Amino acid sequence: MRGRPNLYIDYQKESSIFSNNTQKSWFGLLVILSVAFCFLASDYWILLLTTSFLIAIAGWGLNIVSGLAGQINLAHGVFIGVGTYASAVIGGISTSSVVGFDLDMIFWLPLAGVAAAIVGLLIAPITVKLKGLNLALVTLALVFIGSHLFSNFKSVTGGAGLGRKVATLKLFGVNLEKGIEIGTFYLQKNQILYLFCLLTCVLAGLGFKNLVRSRAGRAYSAIRDGDIAAEALGINLFRYKASAFALSSFYGGISGALFFTVSGGVEPGTFSLLYSITFVAIVVIGGAGTVLGPLFGALFYTLFPALIQLLLHTFEIGEQSLPLNLGQLERLLFGLFIILFLIFEPRGLWGIWFRLRNYFKAWPFSY
Amino acid sequence: MIIFLQATVEGLSLAAIYSLVAIGFVLIYKAMEVLSFAQPALAVVGAGIISSLAIDRGIPFWLALFLGVILTGILGLLIERTFLRPMVGEPVFSVAVLTIGIDILLRTVLDSWIGINPKYMGDPFPSYGNFGAVKLGGVNIKYLELAALVTAILLIILLTIFFRKSKYGIAMRATSYDQEAAMAQGINVGRIFGLVWMIAGILAAFAGFFITGGFNTLSQFSFISALRALPAVVIGGLDSIPGAVVGSIIIGLTQGYVAYYQLSFESLIGFSFGNGFSVVAPYLIMFVILIFKPDGLFGTEEVERV
Helix, strand or coil: CCCCCCCCCCCCCCCCCCCCHHHHHHHHHHHHHHHHHHHHHHHHHHHHHHHHHHHHHHHHHHHHHHHHCCCCCHHHHHHHHHHHHHHHHCCCCCCCCCCCCCHHHHHHHHHHHHHHHHHHHHHHHHHHHHHHHHHHHHHHHHHHHHHHHHCHHHHHHHCCCEEEECCEEEEEECCCCCCCCCCCCECCHHHHHHHHHHHHHHHHHEEEEEEEHCHHHHHHHHHCCCHHHHHHHHCHHHHHHHHHHHHHHHHHHHHHHHHHHHEECCCHCCCCCCHHHCCCHHHHHHCCCCCCCHHHHHHHHHHHHHHHHHHHHHHHHHHHCCCCHHHHHHHHHHHHHHHHHHHHHHHHHHHHHHHHHHHHCCCCCCC | CCHHHHHHHHHHHHHHHHHHHHHHHHHHHHHHCCCCCCCHHHHHHHHHHHHHHHHHCCCCCCHHHHHHCCCCCCHHHHHHHHHHHHCCCCCHHHHHHHHHHHHHHHHHHHHHHHHHCECCCCCHHHHCCCCCEEECCCEEEEEHHHHHHHHHHHHHHHHHHHHHHHHHHHHHHHHHHHHHHHHHHHCCHHHHHHHHHHHHHHHHHHHHHHHHHHCCCCCCCCHHHHCHHHHHHHHHHHCCHHHHHHHHHHHHHHHHHHHHHHHHHHHHCCCCCCCCCCHHHHHHHHHHHHHHCCCCCCCCCCCCCC
């Protein structure tokens, strides 16, 4: 079958994670390059990519419930918050104002995901009953209820405006804060975090890809395309809708726990409406329902402020001469991009990539 | 008893404000089946325009109010023309997210204009001092609250007459009933969409003014008050104007009563709901009502087919 990469002779081959060797080798190359990146680039770029990996994980989470299963969720930020606080309680250091058990990363990271997933399951009786706009509104209500709880559970979150420190970075008893030495080889904290987040991101991405082709993934797509028809086919709506929410929250929880460990502290006000909407926008801009979409969206979201700064710097435009400050400019363009993508390219960045790839497949011929 | 009356009055005035935004939501939903998350943004933008005209430009208050309301209506129309028109026939989710994008856009521009210092709305009767208040048997009623109530009632009556009697009102009802049939009757559905957004913008601007008037002031967080019209709409049912009003009354009264009775209730049961619970209570009510009646109290039940 050489030379005919799109010809599949068995179903297993077609639905495999990497359908051909080209994909496999590109993926390998990308991973190797990403690993090499942390030894070559400056701290600034390492940190930027670390955050985009984590945002991509959360994006995949939202993509499970919104992109795959078609259930609108405007409260992804709340699940991320639950994961964050779970990790902060389990892995953080107890102070006079906040509780913490100071456990190892091997405990707090999975438990953060599990805690978020449990919350996702707890609200399932409501979210499963509703769909469409009503679901969007209920999740919107969740955002407000969530931020109310976050700012009032002072022993867990530190309270509004104050916040707390999050989980400590120690894996198998080794404190990663000061970096580690392996022989003569020295890894800084940033590099360790980068590599760890890269690993998590790759695992999460492969997990998502695997989910798409699994029984559950197919059930999700069926529910998205028509839930009554799906039910008629014997798909248990309650189980799959609830599990979509739980899985999505699990991804979100993991992402949140790591994200705020990278940034060092967390304040309840972070998990506002805009925060949740950011993830919806990332999925939409990246391409809802696709595997690569959230990754594209996350890279776009983190790199694009850096790009603006770079542009301002190269053209020597002072921040004072702009009518908006930098954060507002980012927000403005972000809002604009949501609108433009929805109108002109509903498949998002992935759609652009898809067209580009197809264009060059037959290049220089038009087809 | 006085506290109860006080809470009722404040709740009702909130209800009046919410009902203005809520009717805007419902009108847009009925006409285009779009849930516009941009409505709160329109409300605060309206307030911003009024404030910039009345305070910064020194235009007489009534003229500023009039201009602000009209300009917000036109802004609504423009939004429909530029952003919503290409999205006709797209999935509801996409359009809802698009209106979130519009919301971010509008509020970012407004936030940069507001800056750190809250903005005042101007005062039609400076001699009363920030709209003043009247005492009726121990109950302190702000003129602003009275004005909100009266304006909302007047606007609702006007809208009812508009929908019953005027050519465009009837055309709107026809459009919301069946778009294609309306088109076949020669109704310009596109123009109706624009008109709906304009009316929604006008209503939002009034609401924005009452939210931010007097000592409330316009800050970067004012939109959250306008957003509370959403639970009102959901409680009433997305496609029912009377429902929107009833929902607003429920939400407004809840907020009023919780604000006044939370402390004594908490000390009674020995459990604290936390600061600012009155702001979250509407969402909790919406939660409960949606569990039992997913289409709201007055909404038409959706019949689904495969």
